[in-house]
Amino acid sequence: MPACQRCATARAALKRPKTGESVCKACFYLAFETEIHETITNNHLFSRGEKVAIGASGGKDSTVLAHVLHLLNQRYDYGLDLVLLSVDEGITGYRDDSLATVQRNQVQYGLPLKIVSYGDLYGWTMDEIVKQVGLKNNCTFCGVFRRQALDRGAVLLGVDHIVTGHNADDIAETVLMNILRGDFARLQRCTAILNNNDGTIKRSKPFKYTYEKEIVMYAYFKNLDYFSTECIYAPQAYRGYARTFLKDLEAIRPSAILDIIHSGEAFAAPSDSPSDKTTPTRGEKPAQRDAGECERCGYMSSQRVCKACVLLEGLNRGLPQLGIGKTDRLRRRHNLHEATSPETLGRTIEHMANVRLEAASARAWPSAAASPPPPPPAAGVDVGEPSAALSTHSASAAAAVTARGVGGTDDGPRLASRGALMEL
Ligand SMILES: [Zn+2]
Protein backbone atom coordinates (compact mmCIF):
# COMPACT_ATOMS: atom_id res chain seq x y z
CA MET A 1 0.00 0.00 0.00
CA PRO A 2 1.25 3.50 -0.78
CA ALA A 3 1.46 6.32 1.76
CA CYS A 4 -1.75 7.81 3.11
CA GLN A 5 -2.98 10.60 0.85
CA ARG A 6 -4.04 12.69 3.83
CA CYS A 7 -1.16 12.57 6.31
CA ALA A 8 1.53 11.34 3.87
CA THR A 9 3.30 9.61 6.77
CA ALA A 10 1.43 6.44 7.64
CA ARG A 11 0.88 3.63 5.15
CA ALA A 12 -2.56 3.65 3.55
CA ALA A 13 -4.75 0.88 4.93
CA LEU A 14 -7.84 1.28 2.80
CA LYS A 15 -9.38 3.04 -0.16
CA ARG A 16 -12.35 5.21 0.80
CA PRO A 17 -15.43 4.05 -1.09
CA LYS A 18 -16.85 7.58 -1.10
CA THR A 19 -13.83 9.46 -2.47
CA GLY A 20 -11.42 6.83 -3.75
CA GLU A 21 -8.65 8.23 -1.52
CA SER A 22 -6.05 5.82 -0.14
CA VAL A 23 -5.84 6.58 3.57
CA CYS A 24 -4.52 5.21 6.83
CA LYS A 25 -6.99 4.08 9.47
CA ALA A 26 -6.51 7.12 11.68
CA CYS A 27 -7.18 9.49 8.77
CA PHE A 28 -10.22 7.45 7.71
CA TYR A 29 -11.73 7.65 11.19
CA LEU A 30 -11.12 11.37 11.38
CA ALA A 31 -12.53 12.06 7.90
CA PHE A 32 -15.58 9.87 8.53
CA GLU A 33 -16.36 11.48 11.89
CA THR A 34 -15.64 15.02 10.71
CA GLU A 35 -17.98 14.69 7.73
CA ILE A 36 -20.79 13.65 10.07
CA HIS A 37 -19.98 16.54 12.39
CA GLU A 38 -20.18 18.91 9.41
CA THR A 39 -23.52 17.44 8.33
CA ILE A 40 -24.79 18.02 11.86
CA THR A 41 -23.60 21.62 12.11
CA ASN A 42 -24.39 22.65 8.51
CA ASN A 43 -27.96 21.47 8.95
CA HIS A 44 -28.37 22.75 12.52
CA LEU A 45 -29.58 19.35 13.68
CA PHE A 46 -29.10 19.81 17.42
CA SER A 47 -29.52 22.43 20.09
CA ARG A 48 -27.54 22.47 23.28
CA GLY A 49 -29.34 20.73 26.13
CA GLU A 50 -31.49 18.62 23.81
CA LYS A 51 -32.38 15.13 24.96
CA VAL A 52 -31.78 12.93 21.92
CA ALA A 53 -32.88 9.32 21.48
CA ILE A 54 -30.85 7.20 19.09
CA GLY A 55 -33.19 4.75 17.37
CA ALA A 56 -31.11 1.64 18.06
CA SER A 57 -31.80 -1.64 16.30
CA GLY A 58 -28.49 -3.32 17.02
CA GLY A 59 -27.65 -3.20 13.29
CA LYS A 60 -24.51 -1.61 11.86
CA ASP A 61 -26.03 1.79 11.06
CA SER A 62 -27.51 2.55 14.45
CA THR A 63 -24.55 1.02 16.30
CA VAL A 64 -22.09 3.24 14.42
CA LEU A 65 -24.47 6.19 14.92
CA ALA A 66 -24.51 5.63 18.68
CA HIS A 67 -20.71 5.32 18.74
CA VAL A 68 -20.07 8.41 16.61
CA LEU A 69 -22.68 10.65 18.29
CA HIS A 70 -21.35 9.69 21.70
CA LEU A 71 -17.86 10.59 20.50
CA LEU A 72 -18.78 13.86 18.70
CA ASN A 73 -20.91 14.98 21.65
CA GLN A 74 -17.76 14.84 23.77
CA ARG A 75 -15.27 16.04 21.16
CA TYR A 76 -17.25 19.13 20.14
CA ASP A 77 -19.22 19.61 23.36
CA TYR A 78 -22.67 19.51 21.75
CA GLY A 79 -24.21 19.39 25.21
CA LEU A 80 -26.62 16.60 24.25
CA ASP A 81 -28.25 14.15 26.62
CA LEU A 82 -28.10 10.91 24.59
CA VAL A 83 -30.22 7.80 25.18
CA LEU A 84 -30.81 4.58 23.23
CA LEU A 85 -34.37 3.75 22.18
CA SER A 86 -35.23 0.35 20.74
CA VAL A 87 -38.40 -1.18 19.41
CA ASP A 88 -39.05 -4.87 19.99
CA GLU A 89 -41.30 -5.88 17.09
CA GLY A 90 -41.55 -9.43 18.40
CA ILE A 91 -39.69 -11.26 15.63
CA THR A 92 -38.21 -14.47 16.96
CA GLY A 93 -34.66 -15.18 15.88
CA TYR A 94 -34.18 -11.66 14.60
CA ARG A 95 -35.16 -8.91 16.96
CA ASP A 96 -34.47 -10.86 20.13
CA ASP A 97 -30.87 -11.41 18.99
CA SER A 98 -30.37 -7.85 17.79
CA LEU A 99 -31.76 -6.47 21.06
CA ALA A 100 -29.15 -8.46 22.93
CA THR A 101 -26.63 -6.43 20.91
CA VAL A 102 -28.29 -3.16 21.96
CA GLN A 103 -28.17 -4.30 25.59
CA ARG A 104 -24.40 -4.69 25.23
CA ASN A 105 -24.11 -1.30 23.48
CA GLN A 106 -25.87 0.24 26.45
CA VAL A 107 -23.04 -0.92 28.67
CA GLN A 108 -20.30 -0.17 26.11
CA TYR A 109 -21.35 3.46 25.62
CA GLY A 110 -22.78 4.06 29.07
CA LEU A 111 -26.06 5.26 27.54
CA PRO A 112 -29.48 4.57 29.09
CA LEU A 113 -31.68 2.22 27.06
CA LYS A 114 -35.46 2.04 26.70
CA ILE A 115 -37.15 -0.80 24.84
CA VAL A 116 -40.80 -0.54 23.77
CA SER A 117 -42.52 -3.61 22.36
CA TYR A 118 -45.35 -4.16 19.90
CA GLY A 119 -46.68 -6.85 22.22
CA ASP A 120 -47.11 -4.37 25.08
CA LEU A 121 -48.27 -1.43 22.96
CA TYR A 122 -50.59 -3.18 20.51
CA GLY A 123 -51.22 -6.66 21.86
CA TRP A 124 -49.71 -8.15 18.69
CA THR A 125 -46.15 -9.21 17.92
CA MET A 126 -44.90 -9.20 14.31
CA ASP A 127 -44.74 -13.01 14.48
CA GLU A 128 -48.49 -13.03 15.20
CA ILE A 129 -49.24 -10.35 12.60
CA VAL A 130 -47.39 -12.26 9.88
CA LYS A 131 -49.32 -15.39 10.83
CA GLN A 132 -52.50 -13.49 10.10
CA VAL A 133 -51.61 -11.21 7.18
CA GLY A 134 -48.88 -13.23 5.45
CA LEU A 135 -45.68 -11.80 4.02
CA LYS A 136 -47.20 -9.39 1.52
CA ASN A 137 -48.27 -6.34 3.54
CA ASN A 138 -46.57 -7.04 6.83
CA CYS A 139 -44.06 -4.20 6.31
CA THR A 140 -46.97 -1.73 6.27
CA PHE A 141 -48.01 -2.82 9.76
CA CYS A 142 -44.44 -2.84 10.98
CA GLY A 143 -43.70 0.63 9.58
CA VAL A 144 -46.80 2.29 11.04
CA PHE A 145 -46.42 0.55 14.38
CA ARG A 146 -42.69 1.24 14.63
CA ARG A 147 -43.07 4.93 14.01
CA GLN A 148 -45.70 5.25 16.71
CA ALA A 149 -43.72 2.99 19.05
CA LEU A 150 -40.60 5.17 18.69
CA ASP A 151 -42.65 8.28 19.40
CA ARG A 152 -44.21 6.65 22.45
CA GLY A 153 -40.84 5.52 23.75
CA ALA A 154 -39.56 9.05 23.18
CA VAL A 155 -42.47 10.51 25.18
CA LEU A 156 -41.83 8.08 28.02
CA LEU A 157 -38.17 9.14 28.04
CA GLY A 158 -38.99 12.86 27.80
CA VAL A 159 -36.99 13.07 24.58
CA ASP A 160 -36.98 16.12 22.24
CA HIS A 161 -35.47 14.51 19.18
CA ILE A 162 -35.03 11.06 17.61
CA VAL A 163 -32.08 10.33 15.34
CA THR A 164 -32.06 7.33 13.03
CA GLY A 165 -29.26 5.55 11.20
CA HIS A 166 -30.58 5.93 7.64
CA ASN A 167 -27.51 6.21 5.43
CA ALA A 168 -26.84 7.72 2.00
CA ASP A 169 -27.49 4.41 0.22
CA ASP A 170 -30.89 4.06 1.94
CA ILE A 171 -31.85 7.59 0.94
CA ALA A 172 -30.60 7.25 -2.66
CA GLU A 173 -32.62 4.02 -2.99
CA THR A 174 -35.71 5.73 -1.71
CA VAL A 175 -35.18 8.69 -4.04
CA LEU A 176 -34.97 6.24 -6.98
CA MET A 177 -38.09 4.40 -5.86
CA ASN A 178 -40.09 7.59 -5.43
CA ILE A 179 -38.99 8.89 -8.82
CA LEU A 180 -39.89 5.57 -10.46
CA ARG A 181 -43.31 5.79 -8.84
CA GLY A 182 -43.76 9.47 -9.62
CA ASP A 183 -44.35 10.19 -5.95
CA PHE A 184 -43.01 13.72 -5.59
CA ALA A 185 -44.61 14.40 -2.23
CA ARG A 186 -42.78 11.45 -0.76
CA LEU A 187 -39.62 12.38 -2.64
CA GLN A 188 -39.55 15.62 -0.71
CA ARG A 189 -40.00 13.86 2.60
CA CYS A 190 -37.36 11.23 1.98
CA THR A 191 -34.68 13.78 1.06
CA ALA A 192 -35.27 15.98 4.12
CA ILE A 193 -32.53 15.52 6.72
CA LEU A 194 -34.71 16.97 9.47
CA ASN A 195 -38.40 16.66 10.09
CA ASN A 196 -39.72 19.04 12.66
CA ASN A 197 -43.05 20.34 11.53
CA ASP A 198 -45.91 17.91 11.75
CA GLY A 199 -46.63 17.98 15.44
CA THR A 200 -44.66 14.80 16.05
CA ILE A 201 -41.30 14.51 17.78
CA LYS A 202 -38.42 15.98 15.80
CA ARG A 203 -36.48 13.43 13.73
CA SER A 204 -33.24 13.60 11.83
CA LYS A 205 -30.79 11.53 9.79
CA PRO A 206 -27.16 12.48 10.57
CA PHE A 207 -25.91 9.76 8.15
CA LYS A 208 -27.74 11.26 5.17
CA TYR A 209 -24.45 11.68 3.27
CA THR A 210 -22.59 8.74 4.83
CA TYR A 211 -21.91 5.76 2.56
CA GLU A 212 -23.03 2.35 3.72
CA LYS A 213 -19.69 0.81 2.72
CA GLU A 214 -17.85 3.30 4.94
CA ILE A 215 -20.19 2.56 7.86
CA VAL A 216 -19.38 -1.14 7.47
CA MET A 217 -15.63 -0.37 7.26
CA TYR A 218 -15.78 1.89 10.29
CA ALA A 219 -17.65 -0.74 12.33
CA TYR A 220 -15.24 -3.43 11.16
CA PHE A 221 -11.98 -1.57 11.87
CA LYS A 222 -13.26 -0.23 15.16
CA ASN A 223 -14.46 -3.68 16.13
CA LEU A 224 -17.91 -2.42 17.04
CA ASP A 225 -20.42 -4.89 18.36
CA TYR A 226 -23.38 -5.11 15.96
CA PHE A 227 -25.91 -7.57 14.61
CA SER A 228 -25.87 -8.25 10.91
CA THR A 229 -28.91 -10.21 9.81
CA GLU A 230 -31.63 -8.79 7.58
CA CYS A 231 -35.19 -8.82 8.85
CA ILE A 232 -36.67 -12.23 8.08
CA TYR A 233 -40.05 -10.70 7.17
CA ALA A 234 -38.84 -8.06 4.72
CA PRO A 235 -38.76 -9.36 1.17
CA GLN A 236 -39.05 -5.76 -0.12
CA ALA A 237 -38.80 -6.82 -3.75
CA TYR A 238 -39.10 -3.33 -5.20
CA ARG A 239 -36.43 -1.90 -2.94
CA GLY A 240 -34.26 -4.90 -3.78
CA TYR A 241 -34.25 -3.90 -7.47
CA ALA A 242 -33.48 -0.28 -6.59
CA ARG A 243 -30.65 -1.44 -4.33
CA THR A 244 -29.11 -3.68 -6.98
CA PHE A 245 -29.34 -0.89 -9.55
CA LEU A 246 -27.72 1.56 -7.14
CA LYS A 247 -24.87 -0.83 -6.31
CA ASP A 248 -24.24 -1.35 -10.03
CA LEU A 249 -24.08 2.41 -10.56
CA GLU A 250 -21.81 2.83 -7.55
CA ALA A 251 -19.40 0.22 -8.94
CA ILE A 252 -19.02 2.28 -12.11
CA ARG A 253 -19.09 5.69 -10.49
CA PRO A 254 -18.92 5.94 -6.68
CA SER A 255 -20.35 9.45 -6.64
CA ALA A 256 -23.64 8.07 -8.03
CA ILE A 257 -25.07 7.73 -4.50
CA LEU A 258 -24.48 11.37 -3.61
CA ASP A 259 -25.51 12.46 -7.12
CA ILE A 260 -28.88 10.75 -6.73
CA ILE A 261 -29.45 12.35 -3.31
CA HIS A 262 -28.61 15.74 -4.78
CA SER A 263 -31.00 15.06 -7.66
CA GLY A 264 -33.69 14.20 -5.13
CA GLU A 265 -33.02 17.46 -3.29
CA ALA A 266 -33.16 19.44 -6.52
CA PHE A 267 -36.44 17.81 -7.56
CA ALA A 268 -37.83 18.43 -4.10
CA ALA A 269 -36.74 22.06 -3.94
CA PRO A 270 -39.38 23.76 -6.15
CA SER A 271 -42.22 24.16 -3.74
CA ASP A 272 -44.95 25.05 -6.20
CA SER A 273 -45.28 21.44 -7.24
CA PRO A 274 -49.00 20.78 -7.63
CA SER A 275 -48.53 17.27 -6.28
CA ASP A 276 -47.81 18.47 -2.78
CA LYS A 277 -49.61 21.47 -1.46
CA THR A 278 -48.30 20.83 2.04
CA THR A 279 -44.81 22.07 1.28
CA PRO A 280 -44.34 25.72 2.08
CA THR A 281 -42.19 27.91 -0.11
CA ARG A 282 -38.71 28.67 1.06
CA GLY A 283 -38.69 30.76 4.20
CA GLU A 284 -42.41 30.44 4.69
CA LYS A 285 -43.75 28.85 7.85
CA PRO A 286 -45.38 25.49 7.30
CA ALA A 287 -49.16 25.54 7.27
CA GLN A 288 -50.36 24.90 10.79
CA ARG A 289 -51.93 21.50 10.85
CA ASP A 290 -54.53 20.53 13.32
CA ALA A 291 -52.50 18.37 15.69
CA GLY A 292 -55.47 16.60 17.23
CA GLU A 293 -55.58 13.26 18.94
CA CYS A 294 -56.83 9.87 17.90
CA GLU A 295 -60.16 9.33 19.63
CA ARG A 296 -59.24 5.74 20.45
CA CYS A 297 -55.68 5.81 21.68
CA GLY A 298 -54.94 9.50 22.21
CA TYR A 299 -51.97 9.42 19.84
CA MET A 300 -51.48 12.61 17.88
CA SER A 301 -53.44 12.47 14.65
CA SER A 302 -55.45 14.90 12.60
CA GLN A 303 -57.80 12.09 11.65
CA ARG A 304 -60.37 10.91 14.12
CA VAL A 305 -58.73 7.50 14.29
CA CYS A 306 -54.98 7.13 13.77
CA LYS A 307 -53.46 4.77 11.22
CA ALA A 308 -52.20 2.34 13.87
CA CYS A 309 -55.71 2.02 15.33
CA VAL A 310 -57.20 1.41 11.85
CA LEU A 311 -54.65 -1.36 11.20
CA LEU A 312 -55.21 -2.75 14.68
CA GLU A 313 -58.97 -2.84 14.12
CA GLY A 314 -58.38 -4.88 10.96
CA LEU A 315 -56.18 -7.34 12.86
CA ASN A 316 -58.59 -7.68 15.75
CA ARG A 317 -61.55 -8.23 13.42
CA GLY A 318 -59.74 -10.75 11.30
CA LEU A 319 -59.87 -8.30 8.37
CA PRO A 320 -56.22 -7.37 8.03
CA GLN A 321 -56.81 -5.69 4.65
CA LEU A 322 -58.54 -2.89 6.52
CA GLY A 323 -56.36 0.17 6.22
CA ILE A 324 -54.27 -1.31 3.41
CA GLY A 325 -55.02 -0.17 -0.10
CA LYS A 326 -58.54 0.88 -1.03
CA THR A 327 -60.65 -0.14 1.91
CA ASP A 328 -63.86 1.80 1.31
CA ARG A 329 -65.57 -1.15 -0.37
CA LEU A 330 -64.35 -3.54 2.32
CA ARG A 331 -65.70 -1.23 4.99
CA ARG A 332 -69.09 -1.01 3.27
CA ARG A 333 -69.29 -4.75 2.83
CA HIS A 334 -68.65 -5.34 6.51
CA ASN A 335 -70.72 -2.38 7.61
CA LEU A 336 -67.76 -0.77 9.30
CA HIS A 337 -67.47 2.87 10.10
CA GLU A 338 -64.32 4.66 10.95
CA ALA A 339 -65.50 5.24 14.49
CA THR A 340 -66.64 1.69 15.18
CA SER A 341 -67.63 1.32 18.79
CA PRO A 342 -64.56 0.30 20.76
CA GLU A 343 -66.65 -1.99 22.98
CA THR A 344 -66.70 -4.46 20.12
CA LEU A 345 -63.04 -4.38 19.44
CA GLY A 346 -61.58 -6.86 21.90
CA ARG A 347 -57.88 -6.28 21.88
CA THR A 348 -58.26 -2.69 20.82
CA ILE A 349 -59.60 -2.04 24.29
CA GLU A 350 -56.44 -3.45 25.78
CA HIS A 351 -54.47 -1.31 23.40
CA MET A 352 -56.35 1.76 24.56
CA ALA A 353 -55.87 0.83 28.19
CA ASN A 354 -52.14 0.53 27.62
CA VAL A 355 -51.98 3.89 25.99
CA ARG A 356 -54.10 5.60 28.63
CA LEU A 357 -51.86 4.14 31.32
CA GLU A 358 -48.88 5.42 29.46
CA ALA A 359 -50.44 8.82 29.02
CA ALA A 360 -51.10 8.97 32.74
CA SER A 361 -47.53 8.16 33.61
CA ALA A 362 -45.93 10.33 30.96
CA ARG A 363 -46.54 13.84 29.87
CA ALA A 364 -49.15 14.51 27.19
CA TRP A 365 -48.37 13.89 23.54
CA PRO A 366 -46.34 16.76 22.25
CA SER A 367 -48.00 18.99 19.73
CA ALA A 368 -46.69 21.91 17.78
CA ALA A 369 -48.60 24.30 20.01
CA ALA A 370 -47.64 22.69 23.30
CA SER A 371 -43.93 22.18 22.77
CA PRO A 372 -41.70 24.40 24.87
CA PRO A 373 -39.52 27.00 23.20
CA PRO A 374 -36.08 25.68 22.22
CA PRO A 375 -33.25 26.46 24.61
CA PRO A 376 -31.03 29.34 23.60
CA PRO A 377 -28.05 28.52 21.40
CA ALA A 378 -24.70 28.21 23.07
CA ALA A 379 -21.16 28.51 21.91
CA GLY A 380 -19.74 25.52 20.13
CA VAL A 381 -23.01 24.28 18.72
CA ASP A 382 -24.40 25.55 15.49
CA VAL A 383 -28.04 26.14 16.18
CA GLY A 384 -30.75 27.34 13.89
CA GLU A 385 -34.14 26.84 12.42
CA PRO A 386 -34.49 23.85 10.15
CA SER A 387 -34.29 25.20 6.63
CA ALA A 388 -36.73 22.97 4.87
CA ALA A 389 -40.12 22.33 6.38
CA LEU A 390 -40.56 18.84 5.07
CA SER A 391 -42.45 16.01 6.53
CA THR A 392 -41.36 12.56 7.60
CA HIS A 393 -39.61 9.99 5.45
CA SER A 394 -40.94 6.92 7.07
CA ALA A 395 -44.09 4.84 6.91
CA SER A 396 -46.37 6.62 9.22
CA ALA A 397 -49.69 7.68 10.36
CA ALA A 398 -48.26 11.13 10.03
CA ALA A 399 -47.98 10.74 6.25
CA ALA A 400 -51.64 9.99 5.94
CA VAL A 401 -52.36 12.76 8.41
CA THR A 402 -50.41 15.24 6.34
CA ALA A 403 -52.20 14.46 3.12
CA ARG A 404 -55.57 14.44 4.71
CA GLY A 405 -55.23 17.21 7.22
CA VAL A 406 -54.29 19.74 4.59
CA GLY A 407 -55.93 18.58 1.42
CA GLY A 408 -59.09 17.42 3.14
CA THR A 409 -59.21 14.37 0.93
CA ASP A 410 -59.69 10.86 2.11
CA ASP A 411 -56.52 9.37 0.73
CA GLY A 412 -54.97 8.10 3.93
CA PRO A 413 -55.41 4.43 3.05
CA ARG A 414 -54.00 4.97 -0.44
CA LEU A 415 -50.86 6.46 1.05
CA ALA A 416 -50.61 3.72 3.61
CA SER A 417 -50.61 1.11 0.89
CA ARG A 418 -47.11 2.26 0.10
CA GLY A 419 -45.99 1.70 3.65
CA ALA A 420 -43.15 -0.56 2.74
CA LEU A 421 -41.80 2.04 0.38
CA MET A 422 -41.88 4.67 3.07
CA GLU A 423 -39.80 2.67 5.46
CA LEU A 424 -36.36 3.91 4.57
ZN1 LIG B 1 -3.15 9.18 7.28
Ligand SMILES: [Zn+2]
Ligand atom coordinates in the same frame (compact mmCIF):
# COMPACT_ATOMS: atom_id res chain seq x y z
ZN1 LIG C 1 -55.04 5.64 17.66
